[in-house]
Amino acid sequence: xxxxxxxxxxxxxxxxxxxxxxxxxxxxxGGDDFSMCADVRAQWAxxxxxxIALACWVVNMDTARYxxxxxxAEAEMCLPPEGTAEWDEELTSRxxxxxxxxxxxxTTALPTTDEHLTITVPLVLGQSG
Numbered sequence: 001x002x003x004x005x006x007x008x009x010x011x012x013x014x015x016x017x018x019x020x021x022x023x024x025x026x027x028x029x030g031g032d033d034f035s036m037c038a039d040v041r042a043q044w045a046x047x048x049x050x051x052i053a054l055a056c057w058v059v060n061m062d063t064a065r066y067x068x069x070x071x072x073a074e075a076e077m078c079l080p081p082e083g084t085a086e087w088d089e090e091l092t093s094r095x096x097x098x099x100x101x102x103x104x105x106x107t108t109a110l111p112t113t114d115e116h117l118t119i120t121v122p123l124v125l126g127q128s129g
Contacts, residue, residue: 001029001036001038001056001095002095002096002098002099002102003098003102004029005027005028005029005038006027006038006040006054006095006099007099007102007103009025009027009038009040010040010042010050010052010099010103012025013025013040013042014042014050014123019044021043022041022042022043023041023042023043024039024040024041024042025039025040026038026039026040026077026078027040028059028077030059033060034058034059034060035058035059035077036056036057036058036091037056037057037058037059037077037085038054038055038056038095039053039054039055039056039079039116040052040053040054041053041054041116045120048122048123049106049120049121049122049123050120050121050123051118051119051120052096052099052103052118052119052120052121053112053116053117053118054092054095054096054099054116054117054118055079055087055092055114055115055116055117056087056088056091056092056095057079057085057086057087057088057091058088058091059076059077059085079115087115087116089115092116092117093109093117096109096117096119097109099119100119100121103119103121103122104121104122105119105120105121106119106120106121106122107119107120
């Protein structure tokens with residue numbers, strides 16, 4: 001998930017938005033049975049550095065089919081206050097750990113007050129993976 005959708009989302013955000021203000025997006029990765037979702041926020045931390053906050057969760061498509069033959073509610077695809085999703089701390093930790101390695105993080109992952117983990121990474125716009 002980190003390589004497929006989170007890292008490209010971070011790089012796209014950094015390229016598209018001006019310095020000095022935070023920016024965010026929600027991305028999903030999965031298939032018919034489940035979707036892993038990630039709320040990704042980025043903010044310029046210092047010259048040449050970006051602070052990334054991440055929260056991940058899983059939306060189980062099969063459970064919705066078996067318990068009512070309906071797709072998951074749109075609210076399950078968003079964290080509060082817009083939605084009803086609950087972050088998965090273990091999944092978030094694994095994804096941000098992989099992202100930290102891929103992007104040469106300058107800090108270890110630290111928790112925020114709103115159930116995200118944050119790292120600071122050097123800004124290298126030419127990275128690919």
